[in-house]
Amino acid sequence: MRRISNPPNPFESHHRDLLEPADPAKLTLYVDDSREILSRNDSPDLPFRWSVNPYRGCFHACAYCYARPSHEYWGFGAGTDFDSKIVVKKEAPRLLRRAFEKRSWQGELIVFSGNTDCYQPVEAAYGLTRACLEVCADYRNPVGIITKGTLILRDLDVLGRLHHEASVLVYFSIPFSSDDVARHVEPHAPSITKRFSAMKALSDAGIPTGISLAPIIPGLNETDIPELLDRAYHAGARTATFSLLRLSGNLESVFMERMGQAFPDRIGKITNRFCGVRGGVLTEGRFFKRQTGEGPYWELIQQIFVLAKRRVGFSEHDMGTIPQTFRRPGVEQASLF
Numbered sequence: 001m002r003r004i005s006n007p008p009n010p011f012e013s014h015h016r017d018l019l020e021p022a023d024p025a026k027l028t029l030y031v032d033d034s035r036e037i038l039s040r041n042d043s044p045d046l047p048f049r050w051s052v053n054p055y056r057g058c059f060h061a062c063a064y065c066y067a068r069p070s071h072e073y074w075g076f077g078a079g080t081d082f083d084s085k086i087v088v089k090k091e092a093p094r095l096l097r098r099a100f101e102k103r104s105w106q107g108e109l110i111v112f113s114g115n116t117d118c119y120q121p122v123e124a125a126y127g128l129t130r131a132c133l134e135v136c137a138d139y140r141n142p143v144g145i146i147t148k149g150t151l152i153l154r155d156l157d158v159l160g161r162l163h164h165e166a167s168v169l170v171y172f173s174i175p176f177s178s179d180d181v182a183r184h185v186e187p188h189a190p191s192i193t194k195r196f197s198a199m200k201a202l203s204d205a206g207i208p209t210g211i212s213l214a215p216i217i218p219g220l221n222e223t224d225i226p227e228l229l230d231r232a233y234h235a236g237a238r239t240a241t242f243s244l245l246r247l248s249g250n251l252e253s254v255f256m257e258r259m260g261q262a263f264p265d266r267i268g269k270i271t272n273r274f275c276g277v278r279g280g281v282l283t284e285g286r287f288f289k290r291q292t293g294e295g296p297y298w299e300l301i302q303q304i305f306v307l308a309k310r311r312v313g314f315s316e317h318d319m320g321t322i323p324q325t326f327r328r329p330g331v332e333q334a335s336l337f
Contacts, residue, residue, distance in 0.1 A: 001024050001025040001026065001027070001080070001083070001084060002024070002025055002061075002080050002083070003021065003022040003023065003024055003025065003080070004022040004023055004024070004025050004079075004080050004081075005022060005079045005080050005257070006076075006077025006078060006079035006080060006081050007077065007078055007079060007250040007253045007254060008250075009072045009075070009076075009077055009078075009250075010072065010249070010250070011072055011073065011075070012072075012075065025080035025081075025083065025084040026084060027059070027084050027086070028084060028085050028086070029086050029087075029088055029122065030085065030086070030087045030088065031087075031088055031090055032056065032087045032088060032089040032090070032091075033091075034089055034091070034095070035095070036095060036099070037052055037089065037091075037092045037095035037096050037099065037132075038050050038051075038052065038096070038099050038110070039051045039052070039053060039114060039115070041114060043287065044287050044288070045287045045288045045290070045291065046114075048109055048110075048111045048114070048144065049108060049109075050108055050109065050110045050111070051110065051111040051112070051113055051114025051115070052092065052096060052110055052111075052112050052113060052114075052118075052132055053089070053112075053113040053114060053115045053116060053118070054088075054089050054092045054112075054113070054118055054123070054126075054128035054129050054132060055086055055087065055088060055089065055113075055116055055117075055118070055120060055122060055123070055128070056070070056071065056074065056086070056087035056089075056115070056116060057071055057076070057081070057082050057083070057084075057085055057086040057087055057116060058082065058083070058086070058116040058117050058120050059083060059084070059086060059120050059121050059122065059188050060083075060117055060120055060148060060186055060187075060188050060189040061082075061083035061186070061187050061188045061189075062185065062186045062189065063185050063186075063254065063255050063258040063259060063262075064185065064215050064217065064245055064251070064255055065082070065116075065251070066215075066246045066248060066251060067082075067115045067116050068082045068249075068250065068251045068254060069248055069249035069250055069251055070115060071085075072249075072250065074087065077250075078249070078250040078251060078254055079250075079254050079257075083188075086120075086122055088122065088126055088128070089128065090126070090128070092128045092131070092132055093128065093131035093132050093134070093135055096132050096135045096136075097135050097138075097139075100135065100139045100141065100326075100328065101328065105326075106326060107139070107140075107141050107142070107324060107325065107326020107327075108141075108142070108322075108326075109142045109143070109144055109167075109322050110136065110141060110142070110143055110144070111143075111144045111145070111146070112129060112132070112133070112143065112144070112145045112146075112147075113146070117147050117148055117149055117189075118145065118147060118149075119147040119148070119149025119150075119151045119152050120149060121149075121151075121188070123149070123151055124151055129155075130154070130155050130158060133155060133158045133159070133162065134158055136162060136166070137158055137161040137162050137165065137166070138329055139326060139327065139328060139329065140165050140166040140325040140326055140327055141166060141325075141326050142162075142166050142167035142168070142322045142323065142325065142326075143162055143166070143167070143168045143169075144168070144169050144170075144171070145168070145169070145170045145171065146170075146171040146172075146173055146212060147170070147171075147172065147173065148172070148173050148174075148186065148189040148190060148195060149189075149190060150190045150194050150195065150197070150198040152170065152198060152202070153198055153201055153202070156201075156202070156205055156207070159202070159205075159207050160205065160206070160207070163206060163207055163208070165325065166323070166325040166326075167322055167323050167325065168207065168208065169208045169209070169210060169239070170199075170202055170207060170208070170209050170210070171209070171210045171211065171212045171239075171241070172195050172196075172198065172199045172209065172210075172211055172212065172232075172237075173195075173212045173214060174192055174195050174196070174211055174212070174213065174228060174232070175212075175213050175214055175215060175216070175217070175221055175224070175228075176192060176221050176224055176228075177192065177221075177224040177227045177228055177231070178192070178224075179191045179192050179193055181220070181221070184262035184263070185258075185259075185262065196231055196232070196235050197235075199211070199232065199235040199236060199237060200235040200236055202236070203235060203236020203237065204236065208238065208239075209235075209236055209237045209238070210232075210237050210238065210239035210240060210241065211228065211229070211232035211237045211239075211240045211241075212240075212241050212242070212243075213225060213228055213229075213240065213241070213242035213305070214241070214242055214243045215243060215244060215245035215246065216242055216243065216244050216245060216301060217245050217270060217274070218244075218245075218270070218273035218274050218276070218277055218293075218297065218298075218301070219266065219269040219270035219271075219272070219273035219274065220263070220266065220270050222301050222304065225242070225301070225304050225305050225308055226304065226308040226311075229305075229308045229309055229312050229314065230308070230312045233312040233313055233314060234312075237314075238314065238315065239314065239315070240305075240309055240314050242305055243291040243292070244277065244291055244292055244293045244298070245274065246284075246290050246291060247282050247283050248283065248285055248290070252282055252283055256271075256282075273297065276295060276297050277293030277294060277295055277297055277298040277301075278293060278294070279294055279295070
């Protein structure tokens, strides 16, 4: 783990500066007592409305993670606190079942997870993601998953139920083609090689898969796009998406610090290229602007993605509409009487 390092929390009135080198960050787990588990997304530029996040914070420690500032809402930092202070929602399966029993819930796509990775290492001990997926399977509620975690292979049986009785699509987040580069930016996530192996295993088992090339970091990984799409298609993925790096709030300082340490010889190029596709700035928070760029170089990146996607055989369209499969267990039997 890195030494403790967090930008000042904008929600805290005090900040302490250490007079000596910080101690290494230590993994600490906290129990969450939330009363609701379904998170509603009202952002108009995201393709889903509901998500389930069994955990807050993420041990994968990706330098670019857009969820980092959300950790500050709970009094933690966006830096090493996000990587090491993990909040566990032990009641997630029960809360999800309760939500499905409400008359207002008629069945909509639920994304695991809209914030942090639902298959990060702590899932091996708590199994909350699996338990929530079992609830979705019981109610035949459609599911979308995005993850870097190869632990998902443990849940092939539940994913199979969802595929046959409702709908499931698993996106693997793979933004780099090199295991070495990925290790510098995503230090505790499974290797790129292992992620592609997991993708192939799911695809071979009949589970629909896709690849998310996110984030694109100009000056670092835009040239990886053709290879990543080729490897994904041959691993069974049939849909692909990409988006530009977002540096909201204190994520900007965390990202720049870590990238400067990991790539001292490339940080200047990365900064210049990124500013070039952001209109001269690093941060863009406006809807429909925050995940995309502008200018000639961004147009080139888009063309690379479109042409490579077409060349390897990906469909020009998405995976189709989400079926209306939701039903409460026992409803069919009760309706006979």
